[in-house]
Amino acid sequence: MSALSGSLSYQRFFVEAKLHRDFVSRSHEAILKHAMRPLSPNEPDAERSGWCVMGDPMDIELDRSRLYLDGFLNLGLRTDRWAIPSALFKTRLREVEAQEKARKERDRLGRNEKAEIKELVTRELRKKLLPSIRAVDLSWSLEENVVRFFTHSKKTTDVMIDLFQKTFGFELVAESPYTLGKRIGFTDAQLEAWEELEPTSLFVEERSTEGAQAAQKKGAR
Amino acid sequence: MQLIDLIEKRRFVGRELLLWLWMESELFEATLETSEHGSFGLWIEKKLVLSLGEESTRIAAPMPGLGREAKEALLRGQLPEAAALRIAWKDDETALAIDAESFALRGLKLRTLLDKATADAGGEVFGGDLVDEMAGKKPGRPKKKRAVDEERERELEEEAAFHERMTMTREVEDLLATLYRDFLALRLSRTWGAVVVPAMRRWAAGESVDVDAYRKARRSKSASAPSKARPEKRR
Structure with a gap:
């Protein structure tokens, strides 16, 4: 799941917090604390996740110059797992x-x-054996306060949200029609209209089957 | 209303955005416009998924929205859940798939300038001692120093590629956000129920829609007036 090549598949999250003046040095220390620690056969853990360099899962030294890039903080979320056949x-x-x-x-x-x-x-x-290693790119645009996470896997996303919160102390808000509308800027009247919205349906009675009618009732809010 | 309800109970608005884009794309012959971006091409291609509850319709075709199957699904109450879009803008084309309820993007294809440069050069970049020798050049720098330089050069190229990709990604996101803004102005106004939905019903039923009248009605001043008149204040 790469931000660096090929087509892009990602979800967007938002950080609703103002970054501290010395964010770079503070956050770098926090990243190092949560850097990936490879699995050892003698430890009980079957799976572990931590930060690595974007596009380079084996680099867990996380040198500052490889993470901060003109307004972006780039990381990889590496997950190692013992997969014994x-x-x-x-x-x-x-x-x-x-x-x-x-x-x-x-x-x-x-x-x-x-x-x-x-x-x-x-x-x-x-x-x-060697553990399986998987890495997913994450790019935090510090000016926009947008985090782009390059996977749609729910499990990996949950791990990332948890690790992000532990590392930076910020909760991520996932993109949705409401959050995008809020950022674009609702007027008071629009917000009131939003609260009262009902779904649009082009449903036509005579075209429906019994199954569709049941689904219509179920889908109605 | 609590924040969680504002988010979760209104995710259907994303489906309605795709429905609106689909209809306008067909009515306006795949040419849409925003005040910021001017006119550009946008159409649904390759994939369209509609659903209502557990019933869903998946259409994979070059132009999946054009067939009756998709319109019949609308008339059974289904709305778009995901769609693959092609956007032709600024002498370039972008393809992507969008999930209606999360606005997550999949398979966003960017034809970056760096890609173009490589393609213009014949798709491959040749180099190395043998090539230098064949070109009559003298042997290069010592190997160790050259390896370090090459590593740094590779890093710089990656950084430049990343920035270019992010810039182009943001341009696409910005275009989609602007379309969403225009959609919201309609959706949260009286025009939605008075103009847009009746046009959608005719379009979905395969009846003719007076495109000029629709365009005029949705551009009228009342189009952006909220469905309940209140003093406007930005939040």
Whole structure:
């Protein structure tokens, strides 16, 4: 999901706050605190997200010169995830459980023993694999206070909104017909009209099917 | 009304924006205008999704809005949920898809000046020692220094490309916001119910619409008057 090449797919968010005079130095420290920390096989976390350089997921040093660009703060949201193939995991789990049963000369293993083996196998396989790495570009136009986030994935967006709030202390407001209208500038009368709006429908009775009629009733507000 | 309701319960306005653009694009032969941008081409192409509740109609065609299938969906009460647009403006063309309720953009294609420069050069940029040698040039700088310079040069090119892409993106966003402003002026006025909706009904039913009368009516002074007369104050 790139801001740097190809076609652009993104959502817009707004920061409804005035930026502090020393925003650059303050925000850079905060970004470093929430920089991506790669997963380690010995840690329990199966997934982790943090900031990286836009377009370069492996750069988690986050040098200031690579982030701030003439009125823009550019970042990548990197997410690492351990993705152990299910078949591999099950096969290895069965092997280790069989070895353990043989070693203990028993037909069955207890719940705790099974959980321990599961953890052991997870760690063992993680050491042999690399986590999957995914990065999504984010560009914050500091003059407009607009954040463009280059994905439509809800899960990734939720992670970004949470990390953004933790890093900068600002809540993001997602774009919608109301927010765009508000920025364009509603008059008092327009705002009143907005509150009383009813959906327009070109519905014509004789063309409807039973299903459409039901949907019409359901969709009516 | 609470903020959450102002946002969530009025998302249908985005669908009505797409409906309005679709109708005006057809009535005005794909030529729209704003006071800031002058006239430009805008039409729906390739994809149009309409829905109402769980019923939806997806049309993939070169001009998906022109067929009866799309108009029939309107007459069953469905409204556009997403549409792919082509905008021809400033000697250039842009394609994008827009989600009605979030105004999220997908597949925004920008033909940047830098892309054009590469294309003009034949699509590829050749270089390196062999090319220099064939051109009779002397060997270049030491490799290490050259690598650092090339890295910096690449970064500068990326920065320039980013800025150009953002500038063009903002131009497209600005055009869409201006169209939305013009739409809101109608939608939140008496003209919507008196002029626009009757025209939409005729257009959707395949009946003829008096384009000149429609254009005149929607441009009249009352077109932008809010549906309830109140002293105006910018918020």
